[in-house]
Amino acid sequence: MDILNALVLFANFVLIPATVYGAQLALGALGVTLIFAILRFANFAHGELMAFGATITILATWFLQSAGVGLGPLPTALLALPVGILGAVAMVLVTDRMVYRFYRRKRADPIIMAILSVGVMFVMAGLVRFIIGPDDQNFSDGVRFLIRAGEFKQMSGLNEGLAIKLSQVITVVVAVAVVGLLFWFLQKTRAGKAMRAYSDNEDLALLSGIDPDRVVMIAWLITAVLATTAGVLYGLDKSFKPFIYMQLLLPVFAAAIVGGVGQPVGAILGGFVIAFSEVTITYAYKKFLTYLVPAEWAPDGLVQLLSTDYKFAVSFIILVAVLLIRPTGIIRGKVL
């Protein structure tokens, strides 16, 4: 019974939150990695793109809510998501046309592109705060919990409760669907194959008649879809605050690099590595161990490796460690 209690405790506070967070990071990191693979620069504006897509989605959600349209138990935001994606797509296409294309044709240094993305980040950050303000916005509705901690305790007769939020399930389901679609696209369709060829060897791809503008456009489209989805899922699960997305940029970058830059599988892997390390390293194992060991061995302290304040720092420590020990990331080799 104690082992079961310990397992449930672990699942409730580590396994489920880390999986959900990992799915959100993976979606973000996929976008970063895609831009890395096709346009070959670190897109500092990605966090703000997530915020922008989420902002448009929130506006659409509010509109739907006021019109009385909803999905019953599911959050209305899912219905509004396509609108947000359209907004983000428009945003990236405009920025690409106005900012990046000129430099791409000149084959500018990737660092110049990164600095440009800083400029784009400023503009997007301003727009987001201009449209929706810097404060917390609540836009989730529908059923909140699938399983409540109390109900679970009654059902199973255990001391520890297990709570699963609907938003957590939605995050994982949507993430799996989006990632599945992305891989199908990259592996099976003509456009996807063209993208892989372009990312592998730009000159050869050009010689074989692949239109670079089209490849870049598709890359931006997919990035906008991924970023908006990630932003909305994060906002639904936790809360929407423009500032948070700036902070999220760093774990997202970390996930992309840890997994191996330019590798979609790596980005997913990296997302989960970062999420699980953040949660496991900052979790206090006192209660967990108390269930497992005999009473007299029970720990006095919190048995916590790092205080939760350093949650964000963990991802950077891993990032730096990976850059030092294995700069290629977990998955080496060809990109995309």
Added chain:
Amino acid sequence: MTRQGYLYFAIMAALLLAVGFGQSWNVALGILNLCLISAIMSLGVNIQWGYAGLFNVGIMGFAALGGLAAVLISVPPVQEAWAAGGVGIGLSLLILIATVVVVILLRRVTPDFAKLWVTVAAIVIGLAVIGIVYGPAVERIEAINPAHTGYLGGLGLPILLSWIVGGVVAAGAAWLIGKISLGLRADYLAIATLGISEIIIAILKYEEWLSRGVKNVTGLPRPVPYEVNLVKTDWFVNFVGWFGADTVDAASVFVKLCYAILFLIVLGIIMWLSERALKSPWGRMMHAIRDNRDAANAMGKDVTWRHLQVFVLGCAVCGVAGAMMTTLDGQLTPSSYIPLRYTFLIWVMVIIGGSGNNWGSVLGGFVIWFLWIEAEPLGNWLMQVITISMEDGYWLKEHLIASAAYTRLIMMGAILLVVMRFAPRGLIPER
């Protein structure tokens, strides 16, 4: 500097004077002081980017270290806290160093396949041991008069000293960080430095025994007179009376002026050193490395070592600027450090001014800080004009006016993008 450069600086001076006459001298000097600090920061970034092509986005962290130095130098020590937890903190530090040494040694002797696990195990054990000593010590320190101190305090030395110490601390951190990350590809270096600066801020925020964390250290001693004392001083009252100005206002202006003179001296020294360095054989070598790394390497220049050198120098300058900023504010507020303001805005300054040109960086610091501040009234005015035809209380009008402050972000981004597109060499291009 070119004739155009002089013209830009003249326009800048005229703008500041216009603010002085139009708004108030207090505002103008307030802007000037931060312009000077911004100019120093962008000089630091220019040393890294303009001389050597290093993309460092960890400026925030080094500025914050400078700020920490200001606290640790100037605040009087808290004796009770030292007595309660000084030994514990010292011991934890020793164990930390021991852990690092052990990890390095272990990594040398263990075979490749076990390296990762041995490293992880050693780190976990080290952290656990530190936790035993460190936790109680921190608790004891933070329990001592938490409303006022609750930290170890500083050395109680004059705060001006911290401007030098801030530079040294930042340089030390930069050496460590540079050692680790300078071998990386340019964009990885950017991400690594961004992460490291966040870690530094996290430490300042949550290690309350060190910096009081989010409770902030306020009321740092000043290198210049206090307003309340000034208005009671005879010579000052006479002096002001001679001008026929309001004493309280004049005191505030006088204090800001004192700061401005101090900052100007520092800027002058750093500027002189930077120009000398740039024109020396060392400067030419750095340019050679920046423009063609491989060729410079082939000519026998140690590129990695030179990069480390220039990284440390640039970060030291940022540290000095950070210490100056904390001195000016009179307080250290770790939660106010955000990358948009302390890292990316400085980058905008360097790019606008003209990377590689010291005068350009100084000008960039002035122009961008001036716009950053004046964008707010400008944005407000713009929104008033746009909404003039709308009725009062209409939601869009309210919203637009409330959000006017954020036009400054949009403006900064737009300026950066436009300058990079149409004047990629900046306002004062590199010769």
